[in-house]
Amino acid sequence: MHTKLLSKFAGAALAAAVSALSLSATVTAASASSEPTYTIAYEGPLSGGNAQLGLNMKFAVQLAINQANAGTTFGHLPFKLAFLAADDQGSATQSPTAAQQVIGNSSVMALVGPAFSGATKAAEPLYAQAKLATVSPSATAPELAQHGWKNFFRVVADDNAQGPADATFAVKQLKAKKIYSIDDGSAYAQGLATAFDAAAKKLGASVTHATALGTTQCQAGTGNVQQYSAVATSIISSHAPVTFYAGYYCDFALLAKSLRSAGYKGILMSDDGSLDPHYVSEAGAKVANGTYISCACADLSKNAAAAPFAKQFRALAHFPVGTYSAESYDATNVIISVMKKLGVKGISRANIVNALHHVTYKGLTKVVKFQANGNIAGTAVYIYHVVNGKIVELGLAP
Amino acid sequence: MCFTENFMQYLVNGLANGFLYALIALGYTLVYGVLQLINFAHSEVFMSGGFAGYFVLQAVVGRQPHGLMSVLMIVLGIVAGACGGGLIAFLLERVAYRPLRRRKAPKLAFLISAIGASYFLFNLAGKEFGRTSLSVPYIFNGTNSGIAFTFLGAQVQTMYLIWAAAAIVLLVSLDRVVAKTKLGQGIRAVAEDAETASLMGVNIDRVISQAFVLGGLLGGAAGFLYALNFGVVYTMGFTPALKAFTAAVLGGIGNLRGAMLGGLVLGVAESLPLSCVNFNWQDVIAFGILIVVLLFRPMGLLGERLGRSA
Known part of the structure; x- marks a missing residue:
């Protein structure tokens, strides 16, 4: 114990x-x-x-x-x-x-x-x-x-750039009228999800929001892994075609697995905390394929x-x-x-x-130059996509 | 809406988790039965089972198996998990409990010894096997997931069927072993009255060791079944074991059938109310129910079986 x-x-x-x-x-x-x-x-x-x-x-x-x-x-x-x-x-x-x-x-x-x-x-x-x-x-x-x-x-x-960019991508590119948004209860995820929800609603989508605490399995909080079967049931019964997860790769992989094994057919999307090949290896390529991930960071292999x-x-x-x-x-x-x-x-x-x-x-x-409050000047957000078990950059978010 | 929408789905989810809780809970209850002690290192017995199953499958699974091969692989994983769990439970008893019992240490010393063993084991696992979660090889359905069939609107996952089938087989076997065999007689005798049992020629040390191993076999098998769905990592034992301990108390600690019932009741109690409220309420409601049940039945649902300690 x-x-x-x-x-x-x-x-x-x-x-x-x-x-x-x-x-x-x-x-x-x-x-x-x-x-x-x-x-x-x-x-x-x-x-x-x-x-x-x-x-x-x-x-x-x-x-x-x-x-x-x-x-x-x-x-x-x-x-x-x-x-x-x-x-x-x-x-x-x-x-x-x-x-x-x-x-x-x-x-x-x-x-x-x-x-x-x-x-x-x-x-x-x-x-x-x-x-x-x-x-x-x-x-x-x-x-x-x-x-x-x-x-x-x-x-x-910051997430004031990432959240709205993600929301715009989900509503405009993925054409989602209904979005289920989840955060893991961390300061990072709650800030991001709040920014995401507000922007998605402004663009006309209806958003259901819930918190699924990061799990002890991932050492990301006090949550219990078995919660994900209940989370998956709620998401499926909401009929949302897009699920947005604000959090980190370890829990996102567990959620993705639960969703797919419960028969969820919608699109999964997450943030820079999930931009890691471990997301694919832990969820399995079959589950991870098709997931969209955003990051305020560009793919280095293109540079x-x-x-x-x-x-x-x-x-x-x-x-x-x-x-x-x-x-x-x-x-x-x-x-x-x-x-x-x-x-x-x-x-x-x-x-x-x-x-x-x-x-x-x-x-x-990028050219590093700070604003007075410590934020970086400029706000580029990139969208990534999981294809055949590999995370590839699609380019700048709209 | 409330309690009707997705009612069956939540019931199925709850039962599936309940079967896992029941398997782990038996480890607590068996040890409590003979020693009147809570084995707080049982979470690491569970973890060892997960890792043992993982490593064995990693070694034997090449291409994705199908059909009968998948079933064989699952059975192999369960056996490996059970052996891993049983071995660690056996060692735990030898190293962390028996020396204390020989020296007639106070109860508190056992508790601390168990927590120490738990810390030792999960930190060792984290150091040896890495800190990140590892996925068990895919041995059925492409990704160890998918829906087997739909029943009254509830989607029953293949994983749930495996959990239920394995748990039922293991629980019934244990029940028979304890009721019918000489080994079981010994355990029951020691649980009833250790002193008299020893006067009647029961080897108490051996019985205690057997109780640990039996609990370890089931806990290890549960560890593998859990890992099949959620992967293995050194911290995996913490919450499931805590829940299982709760289930054992809920059913009446020391009572084998109580642990099985407690596991299923806790699983369902966690899940069903979610058709009414957000899943953030899961633990609030489940443990609220636990407190209410214990208020009315302080000895648990089926009552505590208490003997004199060995």
């Missing part, structure tokens, strides 16, 4: 062990060189049911740091960079503990992440107090930009400039680039570009925050 309280302790112990390991790594790097060493941290899910999303990001951050140290991306830097990974399991309850580990390490100058919106909401007050810049490659909940956190930045468009990145990522991570890998790479490089400009004398947590407000950096995915 794992009780919630006990799992908290286990999580904290694990995080402590991880940070102890990373700390010792930092120290050896510093003693090997006379130049000062600064650390760039990453916070996201490195264990748990949605760990793959975190691993996609972690290795990209590590790659950017390795390249900067080798002098390939920014030329010779007057300092060395170290890397620290903090595992928050994607959970809002674990996130503050992970944040404390990062903040407590005085060599950490900036952070890539947190990865998930709920975790970001929970940890950001701590980061804001420590004046530590956080550049998230993936947290898309709109409200995150509305708290007045000066240190908050993100390199993806020639990104080819070397994809190759080096694979060599480091031993798996191909995934969702938000390129965004994480860009987020890390934006931070490094700012540090280079500030120079050894100018580098401090607070100065990096200020400099990020004025940065313009051409990354792999």
